[in-house]
Amino acid sequence: MTDSLCDIGFIGAGVMGKNLILNLADNGYRVCAFDLDHSRLNTLLEQDARETQGERERGGRPSRVETCNSYTELLAKVKAPHLIILSVPAGAPVDDVCNKLLDAGLKADDIVVDTGNSLWTHSVERAKRYEGKLIFFTTAVSGGEVGARFGPSLMPSGDPYAWSRIEPVWHAIAAKVDAASGQPIERFEPGNPVKEGEPCATYIGPIGSGHYVKMVHNGIEYADMQMICEAYHVMRSSLGMAPADIAAVFREWNRGPLNSYLIDISAEVLSTTDADTEQPLVDVILDRAGQKGTGLWTAVSSLEVGCPAPSIAEAVYARALSTRKVLRTRAAQKLQGPAVAPMEPARRAEAIAQLHDALYCAKICVYAQGFDLMKLAAREQGWQLDFAGIARIWRAGCIIRAVFLQSISDAYERDTRLSNLLLDDFFAGQIAEHQGNWRRAVADATINGIPVPALSSALSYYDAFRTESLPANLLQGQRDFFGAHTFSRVDRPEQQKYHVEWSEPERPVVGI
Structure with missing residues (x-):
């Protein structure tokens, strides 16, 4: 009877949940899924059938993905002690599911794993609330839909016993990197998961620490995206370049130290043509940016901890200002800025090189801000964070994955007590070499009236950090x-x- 039971129960078959379930199934785990929206379960089964060529049962073996109609049925179909993974919206839905599982018969040694974007303090509160009733564990997930399906970056935290049970599961489904080069090993083939390489999943620490690290990851993501957008803005408005030309620049940058997922997708966006208008797609997208709150949480936490993270905060402010489109349109008609003189073509290559170095140096400072914030928060909470390990699990699977992270991991391997990333010899040398272009890029943008809040705040952070007497x-x-x-x-x-x-x-x- 035990052999016919599923290994894992999974609640929530939305976009992320569905793809995590199929990822688990690809890696040999039998999953029983439940969702209040039964159409999602049907979509899950249909995709699983397509990806396994319609053979849901081969040789009399049970199907790798099953569904059920209630929490009670879910527990009955999963091996005890139960491992139940949640992919539900953060907040009240997490508590609602936990309470319904308890009503259905969940026991004290059963594990419930929250994989949503929960605020870290809420996870700490939940672990205390359910103590003695169930083992509440968290795992922050980064990588979006594709990452969930073929290998995300995972940031687990909570009870060490729970981690001993979950570790092989997370190591199996996580993104992988080549140990020698630090480059992602990627394969996007259903049923053929990547098994070689180092998994981008490591135990972060006590409950809440994983979601805190993911929160900072998202804050860095906000700043990284904003700085890329500022470089694009300068090339578009000051250098007079077309989106396709800027895409070509980004592709060139992606061959060097700026190699990253975000640079790669930015080039793709800029090279895409709108089917309706045959104009560059970026030109028909409204310049009003949304946010889900994790960047804001990072900025707020930096203020609470007393850790300067100005570039992350500026990225949040930039999104907030973008939403005030009507007011900006009025201001554009009334407020005067400098006249922007057309740039001579011979000067363009020099300006692009300056922007490259500005983005690289500012990126170093943003990561310095993020890792410093994690260090101070860890000291306040009594966490023992492995910063080299955190950098390693961000090398693949997550949104900020980049070759740059290998250098960060190396820095913390060289000095486990490194006070700030800027004090590492490698990064100090990189900024010393490239800061001239960084300063010229920020100065030129300012003279031409082009806002570069993240690039310039990173420069001010660097200059303040290196100033003995403020x-x-x-x-x-x-x-x-x-x-x-x-x-x-x-x-x-x-x-x-x-x-x-x-x-x-x-x-x-x-x-x-």
């Missing part, structure tokens, strides 16, 4: 003047605080 001394004097907040002195122990009995400045008398 003007915060004046700021502390101001605070003491109006609020008696006290200050420390450079010639005395820092813990000693001082206050001056300031005299109010003379104010000029203004006649009427």
